[in-house]
Amino acid sequence: MNNDISHIKQLLEAYYRGETSPRQEREISAFFADTPDVPAELEPDRELFLSLDEAAFPDDIEQSLISMIDREAARPRLSPLRRWVKMVAAVAVVGFGIGTVVTALHYETPRISAPHESNQYYSHLTGSDLSPEQVEKQTLAAVQLLARTLQMGESESTR
Amino acid sequence: MKKISLIIVLTLISAFSAGAVGLAKMCSAVDGVTAITITKQMMGFLSKMQSSQFDFASLAGKLNQVEIVNVTDPSQVAGIETCVKKYLKNNSGYEELLSMTDDEERINLYLNSDPSGLNEYLIIINESDELTVVLLQGSITPDEVSNYTNIPLISF
Structure with missing residues (x-):
């Protein structure tokens, strides 16, 4: 779990720098969708990614x-x-x-x-x-x- | 006399039961249909939530139920049409407010006004290959409905 969090933090830093690939962005989305309990510092990121997922059309x-x-x-x-x-x-x-x-x-x-x-x-x-x-x-x-x-x-x- | 009373009671119960079945529930048996029921209880939940765009609570307070039925399979359109006709037959009192026909589509609007002030609106949009039916029930009047023509709708 700690490794996952650490990995997601790295991906998020890259995401906010605009350096992530679509595959990495899907990885972040999947992580937040599957992990309801995240550290408080990641909660705003989680809300952002969940709302982005909701806005997407299948x-x-x-x-x-x-x-x-x-x-x-x-x-x-x-x-x-x-x-x-x-x-x-x-x-x-x-x-x-x-x-x-x-x-x-x-x-x-x-x-x-x-x-x-x-x-x-x-x-x-x-x-x-x-x-x-x-x-x-x-x-x-x-x-x-x-x-x-x-x-x-x-x-x-x-x- | 007892027998007649029993028959009357059973008839009334039967008629009430037939009318109590929602449109979406009735039509959900048809293959390939999307049938949605948003209940009064759900309206209550939604009205307590903060909406960033719109005072939903005042609207939700006037609605008891919203039902949406949609089918995009042309072979199932007739099945939904039959279901809607059955619903109209089971629920007397509907008046047709609007009927518009184009070569490929038909739009019908019905209103069933209860003396207690309860209104039920039924919109049927029928194309050759698709059918959408929307039912709204509540105390909202046609005049009040017109206030919602330009509400912010969707921010996908």
Whole structure:
């Protein structure tokens, strides 16, 4: 463990100097993902790398988004508002791995956990885990989809 | 008389049970579907968390449940359509607010308003090869919903 910490510290120093390779950056990410209890001095680094991981799209989801954008680009007669509604619809499901998992959230026995463990307990999915931030994003996407759809209805009715 | 009362009670229980099954749960049996349920309890957790972008607590307080169903396998779109029709049949009171049809897609918006002030919105975005259904339930009114048109959404 001490050797691991020492090695990660060296990699982090190289990372902040901009001298790490993609393989080394993946090594740092994997270390923080697999090691919830790190020395306090590494906690900010851990939070940084976990948030970077969360922001990344898996390849299949990125490909789905690119395909969707291509399809929309080929259909110029869609109104901007309507195109927007479709984009938000995609966002509402994109975090969950399109077409790959059947998911449900259950919070019948909530647990209060240490901050570094919170992501583990706030969300549970069959085959995947979601952070509270991701669930919040899906909720906002759903609400905004409704708002935009209502707006679209109003603009159509006044034509 | 007892027998009639029993039949009425059983019928009411049966009708209640059918309506109580969530859309996402109903449709999750279809192959290849992504079915999400965000419960009121989860809303409660989220509303206690600090959001850097947006006052989520006030919105979460008006929502009881959010459900999202998506299928991208064209061969399964019909299965989800059937599931949604069954849900609409089991839950009477839905009014269609919007129906827009293009040559390849259809958008429908339904609203089910309960006298107690509970609203259930159902959005169906149906393309030939993909179907997305979003259900929102809560006390939020259409006027209030319009306030959320420009909320900061995603910072991927």
